[in-house]
Amino acid sequence: MALAESNSQRLRAQALKFVFRLHRAHPSTRYLLAGLGLHVPSAAGPTVAANTAVFGAGLEGTHGDDLAAVVGGGTRRSRRVCA
Numbered sequence: 001m002a003l004a005e006s007n008s009q010r011l012r013a014q015a016l017k018f019v020f021r022l023h024r025a026h027p028s029t030r031y032l033l034a035g036l037g038l039h040v041p042s043a044a045g046p047t048v049a050a051n052t053a054v055f056g057a058g059l060e061g062t063h064g065d066d067l068a069a070v071v072g073g074g075t076r077r078s079r080r081v082c083a
Helices: 009-025 064-074
Strands: none
8 A cells, every 4th residue: 555655744634635535524433543553743843643643632532641640750760651
C-alpha cells in the first residue's frame, strides 16, 4: 500500500484528514483503520504510526490526562515508564 510505504508527510496528513472527514460524515460506520497505515502527529514533531501512538494530556474523550499523570509520576522511578 502506497501510504504505508511512503515517508511523505504531506501524504500522511492528507490521508489522516480524509479518514477523519469520512468518519465525521458517517460516525456510525466502522472502518478497518488498522490496515490503512495512518500516521498521526506526535509531541516530538514527526508523525508516528497511528497503531503505535499514545495520547497525552488535553485530548478530549481519552484518558490522556491520566496517562500523562502516570508517565509524569513514573519519571522519578522508572526510565521504562518514560519510554
